[in-house]
Amino acid sequence: MNTSAPPLPPAEELALVDRELARLEHRRSWLLTRRSWLLTMIEGAAAARTRAAGGQPAAPGAGGRTVGETSGRGAQNALLVLGGVLLSVAAVAFTVVSWGSLGIGGRGAVLAAVTGAALAAPVPLLRRGLTSTAESVAALGLLLTVLDAYALRQVGFGGGDAVGYAAAAAAVLAALWAGYGRLLPGLVLPGPAAVGAAQLPLLLWATAADRELLDWALTATAAFDVAVALWVSRRAVRRFAAGCAAVTGVSAAAVAAVGSASAQTPAGALGPAAVFAAIAVIALFAAARSDRAALPASAAAGLALIAGAGGVVREVLPTGWAVSAYALAAAVPAAAAGLRRPRGTARGLGGAAAGVLGAAALLTLPLTVLTLVGPVTALSGPWRGAPADAYTALGVDLNPSFFAAAPLTLLLAAGAAAAGARWARTATGTPSGTRPGRDALRAWAPGAAAGLLWAAAVTVPAAVRMGYGPTVAYGLLTALGTLGWAVLRRGGTVPLVLGCGLAGAAGLGGLALADRTATFTVLGVLVVALVAAAVATRAGEAVRAVLAVAAAGFGSWLLMAVARAAALTAAEAGLLLMAVPAVACGVAAAAARRPRSGVPEDEGAAPGPVTVTLETTAAVVGAAAVLLASGDLPMTSVLLGLAGVIAAATALRPERRRPAGATAVALFVLAAWARLAGWEVTAPEAYSLPVSVPALAVGVLQRRRAPATSSWAAYGPGLAATLVPSLTVALSDPNWLRPLLLGAAALALTLHGARARLQAPLVLGGIVLALVALHELAPYVVQMVGVLPRWLPPALAGLLLLTVGATYEQRLRDARRLRDSVHRMN
Template structure:
């Protein structure tokens, strides 16, 4: 039987449960408010759980596309850029109008105010605005250093001064960032400044100071310590900047030392760069032990550096012709040390990385002779040509000076040993053996004409036959992993060699390109699924490239100019678009379309010398893109491309007609296109502002910007700047991406134009730094207002959430 409690008892139970739920809800709300009010440590404020809100329409044009936070960030960034530009202009251009005391007072007061402002802004919880002002303050400190060098320390050599200034700035920025721990900009900026003192000091010291490579290495070591060994207290932004600095300075140091090692003419001269390489290897090993996730890669780099350093000493001490042996012996020593460590139980990621380095160096040393032979086979015919279509040479397939001078029995044995070594590296992988065997057989086939001293016709026919054979092997596939990929690479190299050899005569060029187009097209059509989609895609792209070369050869044979040949070259993207429409949604479709588009870009480059023909090429390209947009799966991207190409064609024709007032032609078009965009946004609230308003705005803004940069009168830049500012503010008000981005970009470009030394000032009586400074202050104030409103909205939301 079911035992139902009396109503009074059930009511009491429900009241107790509701009270418990209300108490739990109050605890959770209090904890949430506590987390939101907690200070953050440079990594950003605690993230709140995202709340999905329904999109709200803004007028008849549809919903907003940009969040208030993104609009705020755009305004703050643009305002900061404009203020920084204004400060640079004030320092560099208007500097001479003030006395020494006035100069120091102005920069000092502005810098002090900029450095103090973020603390007040952080107390008001305007973190983003504080970041922007702090970035401006850092720029001002650099300008202060420049001013000190120009006024106070005029006798100090520039590199010495900036080495000291960079060190001081790094210390000041680091202290500033630690003092205001909630700012994310100063500490990474301090790490960036640290990169300069050691190299500048070494550069300025000459023979009396450290070598440049050692100074760079010292900087890299400091960066590695910050990135890998400073503990979790270091913010991630500092780690990223330090890692990038370590990569840049370390690569420069290693490049200098590597060149010195491989070019040293004595063992003594190779010792010092070898020591640097060994030091860098030790640093990488230390970093590998600190970073287990990247231990293998870092250890592999350390092994390579150790082999290069030791091998350089051995190379300089051995006779000519035996240099590779030194590196091979050093690689064997590293491999032996790794094996000894593995036997003693010290194997791990570091040992694995060192093993990879030893194997790669040994393999490269063994295979060093084979590339020389292949170079003679592939490039020998082209090396002996006196010019394109200059006629066959006496021995087209001789070495061309690229094969070693003594191709006796030893090089052949080394080639065979190289093949055996490569195969031996994968004793249990049939695919590796199959691919290696295919590469060796193809190499033998390509080297055969050189060995026989074949003439032009016979050698070219043999190379084409070998290329067709490897294409067949690649597309028919035998099920062995790696065979199709190796055969594809061999086919590409053989085809390139045939094209180079075919440049001897006009007939050979057309014959080779025609055969290659046919062979690669057949390879795409008849490839089995086992050959892999990548093989089909590569062959489709190669066939398209060969077809473009065939069209170019035809245009050259017909004596067409470059801009005329561009029109003929458009047949390639047109054919590629038709073939892609025929193929449908197959994997080979996208690579085919991309290669055809690249041929179209080449046609645009060829027609760039003649504005009228350029407009025609762009218009035809727009027609091809418009035809591609008829396919549903390509409609958005191809439609945008078609609109952009047709618009660019219009600009090119306006330029060809020497139109100096493009607004007379583009303003009416912009109004019409914008009207169409308004109607579209009314009917489709999901329509993007880029498709609705982007074309209409770009039609007038871009040509006007180009015209403003090309003239010296003040009226057009002023009007264009006002219009761009209006478009930017409208985009910010309506939260639309296209007006915000286009207007902001044009406004920034106009501001930079007005700061050019020889540009006419927008207002004759004002210094050229004042207009962008005022615009930057206005945008910065708008960004701060946005942040203040967002903070108040969050506070109101939390208050409402705590209501019962």
């Protein structure tokens, strides 16, 4: 690039760059198309040469050599597996079908020869390095030993107990396969096969002897699997044994859970609890011996401890306390996690306890929701009489024990969340892999603890069947305490706590509707408290906005209660409710003038959240007040006028001048219309003039401020709002007064437009004047046409055409002159 040349203006340089980029893009597209065509030609020629040589086309990029779809080792393994399967099928068929055709000596000879050959064949194969072939032959040999056991059973060996014989055979085969694997360490299959066979003996013996011992048999098998997984050196055996331990352990827990659920007494639950304790000991042993298994094994141990202890505690506690029983049992692994244990084990035990407590809390929280909304749904009507107690106020037919246990369950869950938050704050030296979990716990655990604590407090009255008066007082103290905590604190838990406080306040308001004194006491205290909280909060503007809106909502509720107590009509109640928008807009204006974050708001600056939310609340409550008075048109007019005054006062603020001003004008117009409708006025001018006069006034001010503004933009809407409705009615009015007045107004408007050289008044006035004149002259024209001879209209039409034709050019010139003069107007 020539740096000595003077730089181009930015616009010209941008155009130059765009042209160069377009040229390069066009060239690139052409080259890519050419390349694709050349590749197609080359591949087509290669395919033609291959077909001429009688071969198959070579794969692209293979350099003319055919690329196989599988590797040599894959093909080898497939062949070996297939061969082993076929030999196994043949052996099974021989043993099951053809066995009876041989004598005892022949049978023994065949079994010994085939099994021995199959088990011995891997030795020379391993020496020659044919490992895969050796594995396939060894698999056949192991299968033949199973068939040998079956054959021995067929000749009567082992007595009549088939299940017991199968258990003994499985134990013997497991030992034989394990020894075979030790003799030939180059084989992988015998070790896992021995572990798999070892899963059956205890299970089969328990099934044959006593099915009640099935859980213990599975537990003992799981212990054996854990021992193999920990102490055997071969990786394949360890992994397979670990998987077997997980399966048998879960199976033992499932059988024990069924027994625990069906227990009717604490003594009946002790047996399954002992099984769960044994499972927990085995899992903790595995967690202590293996760092990799520490977390899942300790979590499994924690769940087993909770299931066992919870089953016993459930039978001790009253009916309906099952969830609380398991929540109490979660203290066992939680306490174990607090001991000096490795980090993985502690996290597993603590996670199990937290999971169970979280599930218990989720199952109990619907009772908290019912405590809040139940009194409202069960209420037959406001002030119909207070219920006997908090539980009766719910209006549900549930076991009271459910509510009696709810506070305890929620308190336990809250304590666990608080402990988790404390651990997350104080944990030091945490490995980097666990920091995200600790950070997440630090973020949500405090809020969860606070919310669960509030939920527990809310359910206390129903749990203890507190009387109505004490319940209201307790609920008021709880709501005020929760709101006060949210107001005086800062941090991530404030929104949750604030939401809990407002939910509790709303539920308390619904409960208080049963009694008049309680209603006014509760609502009055809540309004005062919310206003004070909105003023004193340190939690930020968003929290202040929420509190202000809540204060407006409860204030509206209180005013409606006052209206009901005073036996006011719906319209009068709407007039009383209009006090809320007035106060809300006044507070919003004060909030807009108040500095935010130490910096005063500039004129025209965006309003803060308090201002916006209060103005929105004022609009919603104002609309509700107008709807209440919708059956009374005079009162509706008054309410709309008051709303217009409030909007006009809001429009005095610079940043709200345009939207609030337009809203005020619309509300005043609607108020005028409602008043006219109440007076049964049907004249359209009475409805159109309140719209057109302000519109024309705005147009005049706009033309004075910006003389270049078109008359259509300035005066068109206002004139059309008046002329069009009046013209529509005048065309169907049989009287003469309305057309006369409308024609006179249109004439004056036309003359003013011509004098002031304005298009909108001239055109609109002229059109209306012409239509009114035609409407008035139409009867006379019809009458005159009826008395004239029939030949006269065609004659007059012909004369008119001749006259027009004679002066056509002059008329066109006059029409152009008239059009140009109109176009030169504004």
